[in-house]
Amino acid sequence: MSDELVLYTNPMSRGRIARWMMEELGQPYRAEIVGFGGPMKGAAYKAINPMGKVPALVHGATVVTECAAICAYLADAFPQAGLAPAPGDHRRGPYYRWMFFAAGPVEAAVTNKAFGLEAPPERARSVGYGTYADAMDTLEYAVSQSEYIAGDRFSAADVYVGSQVLWGLQFGTMEKRPAFEAYGARLAARPAALRAKQIDDELMAQMQKAG
Missing domain, CATH: 1.20.1050.10 (Glutathione S-transferase Yfyf (Class Pi); Chain A, domain 2)
Incomplete structure (x- = not known):
């Protein structure tokens, strides 16, 4: 199973938050731009996010939606980036x-x-x-x-x-x-x-x- 990071987004959406997080992370990723309307509400994309909204992150077999969840997930998945306090840290x-x-x-x-x-x-x-x-x-x-x-x-x-x-x-x-x-x-x-x-x-x- 590939561990490729794929970000489904649209530049006129909250996907900009996830894009910023990806750039802070410093890991290679691929961005798939999803159009509003048919593409975002179609069966192919809703198989990834049933809400039919962006952003969505696919990391190997893991799918994460919701911007805050994407930020938290990536910080924990790539601790070397130093984007989250370590467990046990008071911060x-x-x-x-x-x-x-x-x-x-x-x-x-x-x-x-x-x-x-x-x-x-x-x-x-x-x-x-x-x-x-x-x-x-x-x-x-x-x-x-x-x-x-x-x-x-x-x-x-x-x-x-x-x-x-x-x-x-x-x-x-x-x-x-x-x-x-x-x-x-x-x-x-x-x-x-x-x-x-x-x-x-x-x-x-x-x-x-x-x-």
Whole structure:
């Protein structure tokens, strides 16, 4: 069984997060670009991801979907890249904590607010993220405690949390708080982030030209 890494993605999707992770990893990989509509919802691709969404990662016989899961899986599958605190390291707690906080409460809060779906104040305690303000205040706390999300060392959690912050600032779904801007700027300047952005921006331009 081949251990080839194959990333199914689209440059106009959350697949950009997984692309950044792949570039940080420094391992050879092949990218398969999946078009929206028929290709993404067709039987061939849904055999890989029944949701019919990208990204998806195939590593030998292993299939992983969901961006946070892809980041966490790759960091553990390739420990030599140093993208996750080792088991037993006290930084492992904040590493998981904030990665999945961004995947759950932050993602839901930002999406709901963008579509005007916030719960009324008296029902906020029934919502996993509470309120949008709760989620943003907690995220600000998370990115303000140290240079990176799990301490003084960059990790896969920064790929995921950083992507959420950078997109939120770019598209106006997050307030331009100084802590968000400083954290985002540190991450956006990383060589792997710049490479990933260039790859996906060029692919997006080609697709738009062809379409």
